[in-house]
Amino acid sequence: MAIYNIHAGHNFKVGGSSGYFSETTESRNVKNAVISKLQSLDYKVYDCTDDSGKTQNENLKNIVSKCNDHTADLNISIHFNASNGQGHGVEVLQYSNKTKTAAQNICNAIAELGFKNRGVKDRTDLYVLKHTKAPAILIECCFCDSAIDAGLYNYDSMAAAIVKGLTG
Ligand SMILES: [Zn+2]
DSSP: OOEEEEEESSOTTTOOOBSSSBHHHHHHHHHHHHHHHHHHTTOEEEEOOOSOOSSHHHHHHHHHHHHHTSOOSEEEEEEEEOSSSOOOSEEEEESSGGGHHHHHHHHHHHHTTTOOEEEEEEOSOOHHHHHOSSOEEEEEEEETTOHHHHHHOOHHHHHHHHHHHHHO
C-alpha cells in the first residue's frame, strides 16, 4: 500500500491567507481529517506539518526536512487559495507529470463537491514540490476569500474528496 506524507501549509507564526476563514486553521483541519480517513483504510501516513518555523523560509525548510525523513510514495501539501475575492475553485499544483493521475483525480473529486475545477497546473518553482525526494503535489482546496467557496466548504467533505481522489 502507498505511504503518504501529508502536511498543512504555513503555521500560526508565519500565517497563510485569510478571508471568510483562515487558511492556516482550515488546512490543519483538512489535514487531520485526511490522515484519520487514510489510517482507517490502513494506509501509513506521516504528518509533516511544521508549527515552529518563524519565517516562511524556515517553515518550508522544516516541512521538506520532515518529508525527507520518511520513505513515502507521495507528499501532499494542503493549502487554500486567495486572490481578490473573485477567484474560486480547486486547483492542484504538481512538479511533474509523475503525479498527474493523483493530481487529476483529487482535483476532480473536489470539483464534484461543487467547486469550479481549475485543473492541474505544473509548477517547478515551488520550494516544497522542488525539494522533496518523493513526488509532491500541492492542493489549493478552494479560495478562502471567496463567498462562493466559503459557502460550499466543509473540512470533512473536503478531506473525504481528497482521500477518494487518492485511493479511488
Ligand atoms: Zn498557502
